[in-house]
Amino acid sequence: MICLRFIALVGIMLSNAAVAQTTPPNDAYIAGYATSMLRYKLNLDISSLIVQNGVIILPEDSLNISDQSRVVQMLSEIPGVNQVKIAQITTELPIATAPSQPIQQFADQTVAITNTDPTLLPTGLLPSGHLFKPLLADPRWAHFSASYRHFVNDNFEGRDIGAVSFGETIPFYRGNFGRSLVQWEAGLQAGVFSDFNLGAPSADLINTDFIASAYSSVRAKQFSAFGRIYHQSSHLGDEFLLRRVNSAFERINLSYEGADLRLSYEFPYGVRLYGGGGGLFHKEPSSLKVWMTQYGIEFRSPWRLDFAPARPIIAADFKNFQENNWNTDVSARVGVEFDNLQVLGRKLQILLEYFNGNSPSGQFLRNNVEYIGIGAHYHF
Template sequence: MSQTVRLRSKTISIIIVLLLLAVLLSRVASATPPSDEFIRGYAMALMQRDFKITEASLKVRDGIIYIQGLNASDADQDRIQSSLSSIEGVKQVEFSKGEKLSSSEEQPEITPRVNVFLPRGLLFKPLLADPRWPQFSASYQRYLRNSRLASVGSATFGESFSIYRFGGPVSSQMEVGIQAGVFSIFDLDAESLDLVNADYFVAVPLSFRKDNFSALARVFHQSSHLGDEFLLRGQTRERINLSYEGFDTILSYALPLGFRIYGGGGYLFDLDPSDLKPWLTQTGLEFRSPHTWRNGSLRPVAAIDIQNREESNWDTDVSARAGVQLENPDFLSRKLQILIEYYNGSSPNGQFYLEDIESIGIGLHFFYN
């Protein structure tokens, strides 16, 4: 136990270094602000692709975006303002409710798309450092001081989809969706790159968003399966058929300067093994730089996710990641993150949930929303 405490005490300094590195990269990136023409093009593409808005008049002067003729609810207007403010070089976003455009430019009024089947995007953004957030990713992990594994390949196949979006209370938006993912690890030191463990996850989330506040509540199922090659090696004394259902809730708030905080908890039921303790908590901090490099194509990011589980006597599981996010103004919903990754805590890999692990690695993470 003392060794575990000593190992986990190192994570605070690692987290600070990762966050400081991301902020430093952001400061360097902001040295050469983009032109008004670049901001206007980026903003128009974002409004068209993420908000389905094509008729409003948009001008940029000295880094200030002026929008006229936008017929949208206060909630949609706040979302647009928050999204456009994240563009590199934008100082302010102003909306004008004055006269309509001249007759030669006049367009039909815009109706906010509130009740939508299969809408674009997600009301609740992905948790960047959560080891079990459904996404497409591939990473190399080096396990430290582990007698079972050393070089590990991690592959994740999954995604979150919004099924139906509708208006909620207090001018908010809500949506029902689906999440699904497969989380697998491979022993890269084995001759045949043996599959060690695969976790299968599916959830039905209900999301809520009002201005900078968002929330997610979901019911989920997870089951774990050992790889056949790994079983034949006889390295596990007893096979644990880990499986459970559960529900959790996460609250999130977007802060200035690209920061985001979140926190919540959950409860597991229909447990196998039946003596698995059910309660868990989750908190985190994320940083998505408001500044970018190379005309909006590179954005520094960093995140830390902290989980505590009753099963592990409320010991802290820490996941920290930092790196860059690759973006394309023409495909704003698609993002590729290249991240340095660190994990210290109870293993998130099914069969081995009773073991403590520490790892460092590098990964590619794809997001399509």
């Protein structure tokens, strides 16, 4: 019954996404809309712009550097636009181009895109988008998700665990470094991560971790960086504690502040590598060791599946903590991202997952666990 209840929760998330979704404008509509805006609002005639899967691509010789930020800001606000890019264009692939006739008379043309420059995002207060993409396999990256996990070994007090997370990365301000194509942003990132025992009569809460941070990120072409100062605290559930009141279980008053930095580089065909590390500068208990490293690889397919509006995703994340003698924690996820199921610009991903290492749940950081699972995730 508990498993059915959890499956129903995931189903509700999917149905809400479908209800919230509106049919996105097609590429031909976006191309016509963008060309008209540029022509009549900025007096720019860029009829050679193209659109592929909601991504507006501007020929690199069509804009002055001084015009790029305001053009990107304007085009990013068009309904259905996912990104705005600048690239060299030659002939070969089918795309939608800006019309010289009414939108109904669009004809497909062919181009190939080479030497694509970085995506330029809107600047100013509370801008849309993020310079540093989320880490898809990181168990503690702030986002919205619901997962079912089956533990291969005994975990806490059950093998069937429901895990949910609520969180977001909110950029407060974004700007350019002078007239260059390098952008920076600053904001807040916060998340709540909770585990529930699905084998208990009332799906008892086991552990909740709270993470809040101030961050800054930078992007230059395919390179991006994300640094933050953060606080994390961990708390056990009431029902869990009540059942353990006469046992030898020792609760940890876990709370600490730290700083970390991650660097990322995006290769062609959707491949991304990242790595970094950090340390703690205030911690309780004081015996906690300071240092950690993190690195990983991701593949976000640039191609859709033939039978569905979805793209394959594969990601692996690795962490080593000095506290756990530098043992490697492995988190791997594989699944699909749906282009047509979006809420507030976030795309739905259905991912199978595997984890082996010291538990990411704060109160159990010294416990070695292994689990497999499936989850629904919202990422940008």
